[in-house]
Amino acid sequence: MPELPEVETSRRGITPHIQDKVFKHIIVRKSQLRWPIPDTLSTVLPGLKLDQVDRRGKYLLLSTAQGTLILHLGMSGNLRITQPDQAIHKHDHIDFIFADDTVLRFNDQRRFGAVLWTEKPIQEHALLINLGPEPLSEEFDANYLLARCQNRRAPIKNLIMDSQVVVGVGNIYASESLFLAGIHPNRQAGDVELATCQRLVAAIKTVLQSAIDQGGTTLRDFLNAQGKPGYFQQSLSVYGRNGQACLKCAEPIQQLKIGQRSSYFCDSCQR
Known part of the structure; x- marks a missing residue:
């Protein structure tokens, strides 16, 4: 998608x-x-x-x-x-x-x-009026994310995929961002601290900007305006790599269903 x-x-x-x-x-x-x-x-x-x-x-x-x-x-x-x-x-x-x-x-x-x-x-417009901030904007920062996390029992991965919290962090990019930030996808959002939010915001911005620079991710259908695929899939660290060695610690990447979506993570590197 x-x-x-x-x-x-x-x-x-x-x-x-x-x-x-x-x-x-x-x-x-x-x-x-x-x-x-x-x-x-x-x-x-x-x-x-x-x-x-x-x-x-x-x-x-x-x-x-x-x-x-x-x-x-x-x-x-x-x-x-x-x-x-x-x-x-x-x-x-x-x-x-x-x-x-x-x-x-x-x-x-x-x-x-x-x-x-x-x-x-x-x-x-009804489709846009309730959307959260753009993830690459200055409005999306650690203090904002911390405020949205407070008193939330949902997994942190679900929260950053909520378009009313922040737009555009889809399943692939949520998994990759949480790995880069060293945060377990099933961690309860209400338990995160400011330092954790700082790492996660920075990771989201890094992952999304890198994906944009590489033309997006092509896993199935996506083609750009010239009919060519994106190449970010070649840089994926965890998504779709269930059972393969973690690029940081060599432990096997695991897969878990969170909110009906497949989540990929390293149980050793992400806490």
Whole structure:
């Protein structure tokens, strides 16, 4: 499933090709994704200039003077920059075509993604209004995390994967961050101290930035705007390495279900 680094990689990939260009028309081949694609897009988008391509959590925000397109890649979605005459692939559901014939093509095999439109202030949208801070922002620091941990009995891994606490720390990146910080994923959030939060915040920022720099993680479906995979999976320390030797101490990596998600950790290095 595309997480924050994959979505940010997509944002960076598509922005130079489409920002400041004018929408000419759209082609919708499959209107039913996670939610129906708004019928109004075919009439409201043509003639509008795309002013900005932003990201909030795992949502891509394509802003115009009249409103904002909200794109979500769901479980298997990807965006490609192409031309109108290039072959249509299976699961290519939507084409956003610009005045110079550049095409932003949305592909989603499982159709859990979303294409929505709002003319209201984007920060007030129901999908975004309750999101926590961006993990790479200054707002996400040790004092903030400590305050959110206090009196919480949930495992620390579940807490940092809660999008109302901090956005974009998916399962892979939570496991990798906790390993880097030396924190057991099942440790009760309410038991952590400020020093622990300092290590964890630093680890989350390091892991996510490294993943962005390497183009995200490709375990199944993710491709960037050029149709290429991300390479962070080659740097994974614990995720998916059950039974293999820990890169720090050589003890076997263990796997545990926490909150219905597979968690990978070293019982020797993480406390």
